[in-house]
Structures are given as structure tokens and as C-alpha cells.
Amino acid sequence: MRWLTSPATETQVTHGQRLWLYVLSVVIMILLVVPTLIVIPMSFSDSQYLEFPPETWSTRWYQNYFGSAEWMLATRTSLKVAFLTMLVATPIGVLAAYGLHASQVAFVRIAFVLLITPMMVPIVLIAVGAFYAYVKLQILYTVTGLVLAHTVLALPLVVIVTGAALKGYDMSQEQAARSLGAPRWRAFLTVTLPQIKFAVVTSALLSFLTSFDEVIVAMFISGGDNPTLTRNMFNALRDQIDPTIASISTIMVLVTTGAMVLAQVFGQQRK
Amino acid sequence: MQAADTPQRSYETPVPSGMNAAGLRRDARLERLKLFGLSSPALLLVLVILVIPVGWLFYVSFIGANGQFSLENYERMITRKSYARIFVTTFQVSLLTTGLCILIGYPLAYFLSQLPSRLASLCLITVLLPFWTSLLVRTYAWLVLLQKRGLVNDWGISLGLWEEPIKMVHNMTGTLIGMVHIMLPFLILPLYSTMKSINRDYMNAAANLGASPRRAFWNVFFPLSTPGLFAGSLMVFILCLGFFVTPAVLGGGRVIMVSMQIVSNIELFVNWGAASALGVVLLVLTMAILWIASRFLRLDQIAGGGH
Numbered sequence: 001m002r003w004l005t006s007p008a009t010e011t012q013v014t015h016g017q018r019l020w021l022y023v024l025s026v027v028i029m030i031l032l033v034v035p036t037l038i039v040i041p042m043s044f045s046d047s048q049y050l051e052f053p054p055e056t057w058s059t060r061w062y063q064n065y066f067g068s069a070e071w072m073l074a075t076r077t078s079l080k081v082a083f084l085t086m087l088v089a090t091p092i093g094v095l096a097a098y099g100l101h102a103s104q105v106a107f108v109r110i111a112f113v114l115l116i117t118p119m120m121v122p123i124v125l126i127a128v129g130a131f132y133a134y135v136k137l138q139i140l141y142t143v144t145g146l147v148l149a150h151t152v153l154a155l156p157l158v159v160i161v162t163g164a165a166l167k168g169y170d171m172s173q174e175q176a177a178r179s180l181g182a183p184r185w186r187a188f189l190t191v192t193l194p195q196i197k198f199a200v201v202t203s204a205l206l207s208f209l210t211s212f213d214e215v216i217v218a219m220f221i222s223g224g225d226n227p228t229l230t231r232n233m234f235n236a237l238r239d240q241i242d243p244t245i246a247s248i249s250t251i252m253v254l255v256t257t258g259a260m261v262l263a264q265v266f267g268q269q270r271k
Numbered sequence: 272m273q274a275a276d277t278p279q280r281s282y283e284t285p286v287p288s289g290m291n292a293a294g295l296r297r298d299a300r301l302e303r304l305k306l307f308g309l310s311s312p313a314l315l316l317v318l319v320i321l322v323i324p325v326g327w328l329f330y331v332s333f334i335g336a337n338g339q340f341s342l343e344n345y346e347r348m349i350t351r352k353s354y355a356r357i358f359v360t361t362f363q364v365s366l367l368t369t370g371l372c373i374l375i376g377y378p379l380a381y382f383l384s385q386l387p388s389r390l391a392s393l394c395l396i397t398v399l400l401p402f403w404t405s406l407l408v409r410t411y412a413w414l415v416l417l418q419k420r421g422l423v424n425d426w427g428i429s430l431g432l433w434e435e436p437i438k439m440v441h442n443m444t445g446t447l448i449g450m451v452h453i454m455l456p457f458l459i460l461p462l463y464s465t466m467k468s469i470n471r472d473y474m475n476a477a478a479n480l481g482a483s484p485r486r487a488f489w490n491v492f493f494p495l496s497t498p499g500l501f502a503g504s505l506m507v508f509i510l511c512l513g514f515f516v517t518p519a520v521l522g523g524g525r526v527i528m529v530s531m532q533i534v535s536n537i538e539l540f541v542n543w544g545a546a547s548a549l550g551v552v553l554l555v556l557t558m559a560i561l562w563i564a565s566r567f568l569r570l571d572q573i574a575g576g577g578h
Contacts, residue, residue, distance in 0.1 A: 032401050049421075105307050234407060
């Protein structure tokens with residue numbers, strides 16, 4: 001118990017005196033994590049009310065999910081759209097970040113602000129606007145439309161993450177390559193890109209997740225042959241508490257955690 | 272790529288004469304414009320998918336039911352009591368959520384900033400895990416936990432804390448619980464990184480000069496942590512103003528926020544004018560708050576703060 005009376009801070013407060021802080025913090029951390037993870041054991045409950053801990057275990061909600069053509073269609077759409085969003089948002093976002101970083105023209109700041117507006121404009125407004133535009137462009141309820149809208153939402157993340165990596169990168173290396181005769185595109189691909197690749201991979205994963213988790217825009221512009229998983233989940237939540245959603249939630253937690261663990265692993269390598 | 276090579280020579284060799292210098296400067300300018308052009312696909316996409324449609328909504332908000340220019344969509348917001356209530360609710364929920372996030376998030380961020388870095392990154396996972404988990408999943412989890420026959424009621428009753436199942440969902444309580452849980456990481460992450468960058472020697476100096484621990488905290492540490500607290504709270508408040516999913520699911524129709532009214536104006540009443548006007552007000556409010564904040568903080572700091 002020496003630890004309790006030893007000083008914890010520069011101001012000589014002891015660990016014992018701030019035990020309350022430790023207890024409080026642990027409680028908050030538990031409250032942060034538990035509601036996130038508790039759906040996993042609950043999804044294996046046999047009960048309609050999803051008891052915890054489950055009295056009888058079963059995989060009936062998973063059977064429900066995998067047996068439903070509707071849920072399977074939504075899952076396929078979501079994965080397809082998220083993957084395509086990643087493939088579109090990453091290259092054009094990286095190009096934009098590079099262009100803004102290297103060009104240093106007067107209106108770079110305005111362009112930067114424009115590129116991060118999707119983060120600042122209330123998402124409902126983006127959704128309603130896209131809905132209207134898509135009716136005119138006749139791409140409502142299409143994969144193309146969903147990918148374009150989700151790309152716009154993912155762009156700020158790509159531009160910020162890649163832009164931050166470029167700030168820490170010494171552009172004179174690229175100039176050295178070019179003075180030795182490499183054209184700019186080649187200097188970028190062989191000298192710059194390998195050094196910012198972790199930021200690019202992180203951007204790609206964030207783009208995937210942005211699309212995969214997005215609800216409100218999908219609510220308006222997905223549907224028909226291409227409903228997303230989140231859209232169907234949201235509609236199901238509004239009606240009644242269908243325990244099938246617990247099994248879908250579990251799968252979503254696994255997908256997103258997997259993607260973020262990948263991002264963390266790549267992020268660690270950079271250091 | 273020929274033009275792209277030209278200014279490179281200007282970088283390599285000294286500029287020979289005045290006339291050449293002007294030409295080279297022009298080339299360099301052209302080069303910079305070309306580089307800027309690399310951002311055009313992204314800019315074009317934002318323009319077509321976001322700026323133009325939102326601009327159109329702005330226009331529609333000034334068109335009345337008869338197709339003529341009119342302010343009726345805005346007048347409705349002032350004259351109808353139900354609209355006033357929606358704005359009051361929105362601010363209420365946003366302020367309460369931000370306040371609760373500060374009360375809960377500040378101690379945790381402080382605790383995390385004091386830990387040795389290895390332990391801190393382990394504990395940070397508890398903040399990051401909900402941060403990257405789908406908000407729909409977390410909202411659903413709260414719905415299950417807080418329902419009449421849910422875990423919280425079961426445990427509360429079996430521990431003897433209360434006797435009858437309490438209604439904790441489909442009302443303001445449920446909405447706030449869900450919102451606070453979802454918003455906390457947005458407050459904690461920027462706050463934590465600000466606290467982490469505070470030089471510990473300042474606290475040492477304060478103690479050496481005779482300040483009590485409490486005084487050292489409030490006079491030295493707390494003021495230094497305010498930029499992070501401010502950035503985090505702002506982020507939370509702005510996100511709350513436009514929030515939809517959590518109040519729609521956990522509020523059960525009893526907590527109606529601006530974004531929900533926009534959606535029902537379109538889905539139920541197909542009233543684009545009313546929806547647009549509400550959207551414009553929401554956008555203007557958000558931008559005004561961001562603009563005021565940007566006079567104290569750098570905007571990109573806020574944008575980068577949450578990620």
C-alpha cells in the first residue's frame with residue numbers, strides 16, 4: 001500500500017488522494033466500451049428480449065440474417081458501395097491533397113475549405129440535396145449515385161490525413177528525382193508515394209468505413225434494387241426491436257474493428 | 272510534361288537575364304496552376320454533389336406554395352409554435368449533451384493524459400473502439416439495454432435500486448444517454464492531445480512557488496487545456512445540432528430535432544420549401560458558430576481535432 005501514499009503528480013498529490021479519479025475513469029471507460037460490445041454476446045441469446053447473460057444460447061438470429069434474401073442483398077450493396085467508394089475517394093483525394101500541397105497558388109486555402117465542407121454541412125442537408133440532384137440526374141437508387149455521394153463524404157478525411165502526411169514530407173526529395181530526369185508523375189509515384197503510403201492506406205480504410213457506416217444519405221438515395229445495410233437497419237429499428245439486428249450489429253462491429261485494426265497496424269509502422 | 276520540366280531548370284541554374292526571368296516566372300506560374308488542376312476531380316465532385324444541390328435548396332426555400340418568391344417558409348418558423356419548439360429542443364439536446372460530455376470527458380481525458388504512454392494507449396482503445404463502431408450499432412445497443420425488459424431495468428430492479436421498470440427509452444433520457452455516449456470520443460480525443468502537450472514543468476513550478484495542488488490545477492493546468500476543451504466542445508455541439516439517427520431511434524417521436532423535421536417534411540409531406548428553409552437555418556447556424564469559433568481557433572485544427 002506504499003503506492004497509495006506515493007506522490008502521483010508534480011504537485012505531490014498522492015495516488016490515495018486521487019483514487020476517486022481512478023475509480024471514476026475506470027467506470028467511464030467501462031460505460032464507453034460495454035454498450036459497444038454487449039450486442040455480441042446478446043446476439044447469441046435465444047430470447048426475443050436478448051437477455052444478458054443469455055439463458056439459452058442459439059444462433060437463430062444469425063440464421064434469420066443469413067437466410068433472408070433482403071438482408072443479404074443489403075449486405076452485398078453495402079460492401080460493394082464501400083469498396084468502390086474506397087477505390088474512388090482515395091486516388092482523387094490523394095491527388096487533391098498533393099495538388100494543393102505542391103501548387104501553393106493563392107486560392108489553395110479556399111479549395112481546401114471547399115474540400116472539407118462535407119464535414120461541416122449538416123448531413124441531412126447533403127442527403128436532401130443529393131436526393132434532389134439524383135432525381136434530375138436519374139441516378140437515384142443506383143450504386144453509382146451512392147458511390148459518388150459517399151466519396152464526397154470521405155474526401156475531407158482523405159485530404160486531411162494525406163495532407164498531414166505531405167506536410168511532414170520533404171518535397172526536395174521529389175525535386176532531386178526530377179533534376180535527375182524523372183518526369184513529375186514518375187517522381188511522385190516512385191519517390192513521394194512510397195513515403196506517404198501509410199497515410200494513403202489509412203485514408204482508404206477510413207473511406208471504406210465512412211461509406212459502410214453511413215445512414216442518412218443512404219436513407220434518401222439508396223433503395224429499390226440497391227438498399228444499403230444501414231438503411232434497412234434504420235428502418236427496422238424504427239418499427240420494432242428485431243433481434244436479428246443484434247447479429248447484424250455483431251458482424252458490423254467485426255468488419256469495422258478489423259478495418260481499424262489494419263489502419264492502426266499501418267499507422268504504427270510509420271513511427 | 273515538357274512545360275513541367277522548364278521551371279525545374281530555373282531551380283537548378285541561376286536566372287540569366289531579365290527577359291528570361293519573366294518567361295520563367297510565367298512557366299512557374301503555369302506549372303503551379305497545373306498542379307492545382309490535380310485537385311479538380313475532387314473539387315468538381317464536391318461542387319456537383321454538394322454545393323450546387325445545396326444552393327438549389329437555398330433557392331427553393333424562398334419559393335412559396337404558389338411558385339412565386341415568398342418568405343412564407345421562414346415566416347412559418349416564427350409564427351408556428353411547433354417550429355419554435357423544435358429549435359428549443361435542438362438547442363436543449365445539444366447544450367445538455369455538450370455539458371454532460373464535458374463533465375464526463377474532462378476527468379477521463381485528464382486521467383489518460385497522466386498515465387505512462389504504454390498504459391495510456393491501451394486505455395485509449397476504450398475511447399477509440401466506440402469512436403469507430405457504427406453509430407447505428409451503438410444506438411441499437413442502447414435501445415436494447417434501456418428498454419422496459421432490458422438489462423439496465425433488470426439489474427436495477429434485482430439490485431433493489433428501483434421497483435417498477437423505468438421508462439428510459441423513447442424519451443429525452445434515452446436520447447441524452449445515447450447522444451453522450453456517441454459524442455464523448457469527439458470531446459476526449461482533442462482534449463487528450465492538448466493535455467498531453469502541456470509541459471509538466473509548469474505544474475512543478477507552480478508547486479515550488481507554493482501553490483496548493485488545487486490552485487495549481489485551476490490556475491495553470493486548466494487554462495492550458497482550454498484550447499482542446501473548446502475545440503472538442505465545439506465539435507460536439509455542431510454535430511449535435513444536425514444529429515438525426517440517435518434522437519430518431521431513442522427519442523421515439525417525443526424528441527424532435529431540426530434534422531428530423533427536415534426529413535419528415537420531405538418523406539411525409541413532400542414539402543421541399545419547408546424542408547429547405549429549415550435546412551438553410553441549420554446551415555447558417557452551424558456556419559455562424561464555426562465562423563465565431565474560427566476567430567479564436569484555427570478552423571483546420573477543429574476539423575482535424577476529431578480524427
